[in-house]
């Protein structure tokens with residue numbers, strides 16, 4: 001395979017990007033392939049380097065080393081305007097003194113007046129704001145302003161869309177709505193998209209693949225399902241969703257010793273002699289059948305009603321002082337009875353981390 005073939009297999013290739021600010025390493029060898037038409041989320045805690053990576057791709061920041069390709073084109077050292085992307089920031093970044101149509105037309109310099117008018121109308125229809133041409137940003141809601149900013153980013157028909165926390169200035173309801181809309185639009189246009197977010201729900205809802213970042217590195221890159229169900233590292237397990245941790249000091253005959261408990265491990269578990277077991281709350285079975293493995297007596301500590309489900313805190317009788325979380329169908333509440341119950345931590349739902 002020639003380098004050109006390699007690059008065309010994915011729409012964007014990020015290779016071994018390093019970036020330091022003084023002595024601080026913001027990006028520590030980041031590599032990422034984004035396929036044509038794919039929406040990838042960069043997810044991670046504040047300061048992990050998401051925005052720095054996006055800015056390096058946009059050419060707004062210069063990486064110390066590493067390469068960036070869009071298709072077969074090496075954009076590593078091109079100025080921003082030669083890189084062929086549209087960008088949307090957290091703040092709408094519209095010109096307040098320009099009308100909606102002037103804002104959208106801003107990136108279309110060089111086109112004829114009729115062409116610009118037609119493209120602006122097309123973009124406004126795309127984002128559901130037909131008829132707002134003459135309005136000014138101050139006359140629009142936050143969600144509408146962000147739609148105009150999106151229309152402006154898409155107007156020159158870039159091959160790549162970069163989104164930096166595009167929803168974070170919006171309130172929860174508008175945000176959810178816009179997430180869905182943006183995803184539908186992105187799919188319809190088939191535009192390759194990279195979105196920075198620290199909101200895991202947003203990433204789960206929108207992404208084809210998520211790159212979970214921590215301290216300037218990608219800890220795991222995979223589908224939302226893979227990230228949630230098979231976290232590759234303790235950091236990913238902890239950062240995405242909720243979970244229970246059970247430290248074990250030894251293992252024997254396919255069982256891990258957690259305090260006085262011997263917990264049966266899944267057959268494909270990695271071979272660590274000691275470490276931590278991880279289990280999602282919803283994997284814990286309440287009042288399971290007697291055949292269920294890893295079935296133990298437990299004491300309910302607290303039940304929190306969350307509408308369509310309940311969160312239950314409990315302690316295993318043989319592991320006092322180590323509260324665990326389970327999820328419970330509210331319909332089961334009346335049948336739960338006394339605080340003394342049986343629970344099971346099915347071996348297939350346990351993950352072993354060294």
Ligand SMILES: Nc1ncnc2c1ncn2[C@@H]1O[C@H](COP(=O)(O)OP(=O)(O)OP(=O)(O)O)[C@@H](O)[C@H]1O
Nearest residue numbers: 021024026044045046047048049050051052053198
């Ligand atoms: N121009 C700069 N000069 C010095 N340090 C910087 C600069 N830009 C970013 N940093 C540092 O690099 C680290 C990564 O920043 P970055 O903005 O990429 O994080 P992030 O993951 O996007 O976080 P957030 O979600 O808070 O925006 C941070 O510790 C930040 O303080």
